[in-house]
Amino acid sequence: EPEVTQTPSHQVTQMGQEVILRCVPISNHLYFYWYRQILGQKVEFLVSFYNNEISEKSEIFDDQFSVERPDGSNFTLKIRSTKLEDSAMYFCASSERTSPQHFGDGTRLSIL
Amino acid sequence: RKEVEQDPGPFNVPEGATVAFNCTYSNSASQSFFWYRQDCRKEPKLLMSVYSSGNEDGRFTAQLNRASQYISLLIRDSKLSDSATYLCVVNKSGYSTLTFGKGTMLLVSP
Numbered sequence: 001e002p003e004v005t006q007t008p009s010h011q012v013t014q015m016g017q018e019v020i021l022r023c024v025p026i027s028n029h030l031y032f033y034w035y036r037q038i039l040g041q042k043v044e045f046l047v048s049f050y051n052n053e054i055s056e057k058s059e060i061f062d063d064q065f066s067v068e069r070p071d072g073s074n075f076t077l078k079i080r081s082t083k084l085e086d087s088a089m090y091f092c093a094s095s096e097r098t099s100p101q102h103f104g105d106g107t108r109l110s111i112l
Numbered sequence: 113r114k115e116v117e118q119d120p121g122p123f124n125v126p127e128g129a130t131v132a133f134n135c136t137y138s139n140s141a142s143q144s145f146f147w148y149r150q151d152c153r154k155e156p157k158l159l160m161s162v163y164s165s166g167n168e169d170g171r172f173t174a175q176l177n178r179a180s181q182y183i184s185l186l187i188r189d190s191k192l193s194d195s196a197t198y199l200c201v202v203n204k205s206g207y208s209t210l211t212f213g214k215g216t217m218l219l220v221s222p
Contacts, residue, residue, distance in 0.1 A: 031208055033208065033210075035210075041214070042199075042212045042213065042214040042215070043150075043156060043199070043210075043212040044212070045209045045210060045211070048208040048209065050208075055208060056208060056209055058209070089153070091155055091156070095208075099144050099146070099161075099203060099208070099210075100144075100146060100158050100161060101158075101208075101210060102158065103155040103156050103157070104155060105154065105155045106154070106155050108153075
């Protein structure tokens with residue numbers, strides 16, 4: 001069964017550094033998403049991306065965050081200057097239409 | 113009121129038991145409904161979509177009551193492998209944003 005893949009599985013970064021999280025969505029999917037889950041809390045939506053542009057974003061997705069689809073397969077989330085509170089699991093998801101969405105196994109981001 | 117509300121549990125049941133989870137949502141514009149399961153520190157995995165007429169997938173039955181803004185999941189003949197957190201998820205018509213509940217933890221014991 002096709003799946004969403006994410007790299008790295010764990011990223012440790014110093015506060016204030018830039019970090020890029022990578023995702024390869026399922027190949028025939030057109031909609032791409034990033035979510036995050038702080039330890040012990042619920043999964044929260046960050047951003048959705050369709051037709052090479054952001055279609056929706058949450059309040060969490062401020063100007064420190066950006067997304068890009070640099071080629072036909074990768075979808076990246078960049079955090080420009082990380083803060084301690086950015087520590088979380090980051091999940092990429094994709095879907096053929098707006099739902100249902102299939103999730104990658106996540107990148108655990110630890111900010112020191 | 114929280115957008116998607118679930119009893120956090122945990123629900124402790126023996127193997128073979130039937131267990132039911134409920135979920136309420138606050139936004140009447142919600143259009144699509146799902147149950148996902150999440151194992152500890154893993155990604156959410158789609159368990160089933162929830163349709164207005166109710167739907168069944170093997171041991172799992174989902175029901176939707178739009179008037180009461182209420183969704184349920186019934187698991188029959190629980191297995192040890194059903195131990196997980198069950199996430200109630202909704203999205204609004206025309207939007208791709210998924211809104212997650214915090215989840216209900218199920219522990220199935222031998």
